[in-house]
Amino acid sequence: MRSRGHVQFIAPMKIAVVAPSCTLRPEAAEAVMAIAAARGDAELVIHPQCFLSDGHFAGSDAARLEALREVMADERYQAVWFARGGYGSNRIAEAAATDLPAAAKGKSYLGYSDAGFLLAAFDKCGLDVAHGPMVQDIAREDGEAAVHRALDWLVRREKASLEPGLVAGKRAMAFNLKVLTSLLGTAIEPDFTAAELLLEEIAEHEYRIDRMMFHLTGSHAVRRAAGIRMGRMSEIPDNDPVFGSDCESIVRDWCHRSGIPFMGHADIGHDAANRVVPFNYRPN
Amino acid sequence: MRSRGHVQFIAPMKIAVVAPSCTLRPEAAEAVMAIAAARGDAELVIHPQCFLSDGHFAGSDAARLEALREVMADERYQAVWFARGGYGSNRIAEAAATDLPAAAKGKSYLGYSDAGFLLAAFDKCGLDVAHGPMVQDIAREDGEAAVHRALDWLVRREKASLEPGLVAGKRAMAFNLKVLTSLLGTAIEPDFTAAELLLEEIAEHEYRIDRMMFHLTGSHAVRRAAGIRMGRMSEIPDNDPVFGSDCESIVRDWCHRSGIPFMGHADIGHDAANRVVPFNYRPN
DSSP states (O other): OOOBTTBOOOOOEEEEEEOSSSOOOHHHHHHHHHHHHHHSSEEEEEOGGGGOOBTTBSSOHHHHHHHHHHHHHOTTOSEEEEOOOSSOTHHHHHHHTSSOOGGGGGOEEEEOGGGHHHHHHHHHTTOEEEEOOOGGGGGSTTHHHHHHHHHHHHHHOOGGGBOTTOOTTSBEEEEEHHHHHHHTTSTTOOOOTTOEEEEEEESOOHHHHHHHHHHHHTOTTGGGSSEEEEEEEESOOOOSSOOSSOHHHHHHHHHHHHTOOEEEEOSOOSSTTOOBEETBOOOO | OOOBTTBOOOOOEEEEEEOSSSOOOHHHHHHHHHHHHHHOSEEEEEOGGGGOOBTTBSSOHHHHHHHHHHHHHOTTOSEEEEOOOSSOTHHHHHHHTSSOOGGGGGOEEEEOGGGHHHHHHHHHTTOEEEEOOOGGGGGSTTHHHHHHHHHHHHHHOOGGGBOTTOOTTSBEEEEEHHHHHHHTTSTTOOOOTTOEEEEEEESOOHHHHHHHHHHHHTOTTGGGSSEEEEEEEESOOOOSSOOSSOHHHHHHHHHHHHTOOEEEEOSOOSSTTOOBEETBOOOO
């Protein structure tokens, strides 16, 4: 978009994409670059680290950490968008949140699933994080909508991108249940006090969801939360034998046992409909 | 065995079997009863609760808790042997360890896998627990050896039953890694101070073992342990992509990162060779 006559020129927002967990597919990167270019309001800079591969990960811990630290420290980027989940950001999250460069503080950080380790660590040290779609989500059915929702939030704080139950000024935190339980008690555990905790899960058996809810709700730190809202729990494999209660009953049961209020549903999940949850949502 | 002449009559040890997790198979119960009868030194009393079925579990939480509390409170039993693992003892562990009846204190408690939740809770409140074979292990190849090993330990504190690296007077604790990480920070987390921590795992992907080791070694409570010894990690499914390091490298890596000493291997696992680990092994 060029400035012409009275039309104001607005520079596209410069957004860095890095992959702290698993390797981004080149097709996904290209498709999302094309969407951003067509929108005109976002300039994506896909860090070459996204395409590295080292065993399970998008490059060694050192390479992933270096790329992440680099874009955090770069004043030109107004946002850091995580390329995809998988597994591995926990291995660098504590280091990434140490000795923060000044430029890290003015940015937004967006991702979910395994990136929840970074959301936790960054929230803990005062950065502006949100749980929401990632670049690789373009590969999902209706993935384009997920990408627009993410960019709408990053670029212009579009309210329609948000999880509809959020209330401005009230803290909310969203996590994959497995990721959240895996960081309890570690150096990157954030402060849950008075926050609504939104949980989603994918491809875990009911007995495992029960075990995770036992663990989560048994944590004193988690018991400081205002309550739990349940996102989608999808692709749940068959339990053998039949478990005896469904995911919602499990979540409600552990809320009841622990005294943590069950506050209803949340419009988040491992899918293209996944809405954005800024941990500290403030009115514009 | 009857007393005859100078041969002293020794009454068989009365051992209660309950199933705080999943249902015991009747064939397994019969086979192990027959072994005990042939030995003559152990009288197994299989609580009928073992054969209940309620969804995933061997009866409702209330039924499992009641059976467990009943045998704990019964002075006639010198040991409580957990029938099998699966999932579910965490749902009753805290209640089982509350307001202990006096008779609970003189007994031994033996099990592993999901029963680790009870080992933790009971160790925390001063009971005499050991990690070792369960009744259902008779169904494994060489399961008879596992059953004899368990009974040898329960009845006559046979040293050959023990994990060979144990040192009398030094605390050791053995757990399934998944079970242990699932109780961190909960009300049943025991005191790991100065204990050797022996870990085993089955059927978890390498990326999950890595995530669990991150979680475990990130715990301040666990960092008080004397060190970690690695039991067998078996039936590990293929990681996609190839993870890039094997289970031992993963365990060593997280020990190194966290400063917890890696103390070598442990002869425990989800198999018939699983040796006994009393948490407080004292010389006879």
